[in-house]
Amino acid sequence: MTSKILQELKLLRIRRNLSLEQVANDFNVTYETMRRYEKGQINITLELLEKFLNYYDVKYDIFFKLICEDMHKKW
Numbered sequence: 001m002t003s004k005i006l007q008e009l010k011l012l013r014i015r016r017n018l019s020l021e022q023v024a025n026d027f028n029v030t031y032e033t034m035r036r037y038e039k040g041q042i043n044i045t046l047e048l049l050e051k052f053l054n055y056y057d058v059k060y061d062i063f064f065k066l067i068c069e070d071m072h073k074k075w
Contacts, residue, residue, distance in 0.1 A: 003040060004067055005049070010038045012056040026055065 013023055024034040036042045044052075053063055 006038055006040050006044070008063065008067055009044075009049075009052055009056075012052075012058060013038075016056060023055070027051075 013020070020034045020038070021031050024031045027034070033042065037044055037048075050060060053060055
């Protein structure tokens with residue numbers, strides 16, 4: 001998973017005032033596992049990405065559109 005996607009997932013969590021611990025509890029994983037997801041130390045599958053986006057109430061297509069637009073600005 002690209003660092004931009006992981007960065008955006010972290011920003012979604014922060015914008016919703018959720019701690020890593022809260023999200024970890026809701027996903028029934030450890031704090032350390034969530035931290036490693038956000039840092040890219042554990043691969044996130046597309047299925048898990050979809051679960052995160054549903055959890056943060058963000059539509060898949062909008063999420064990727066924003067990422068692509070942001071990447072395009074940097075080119």
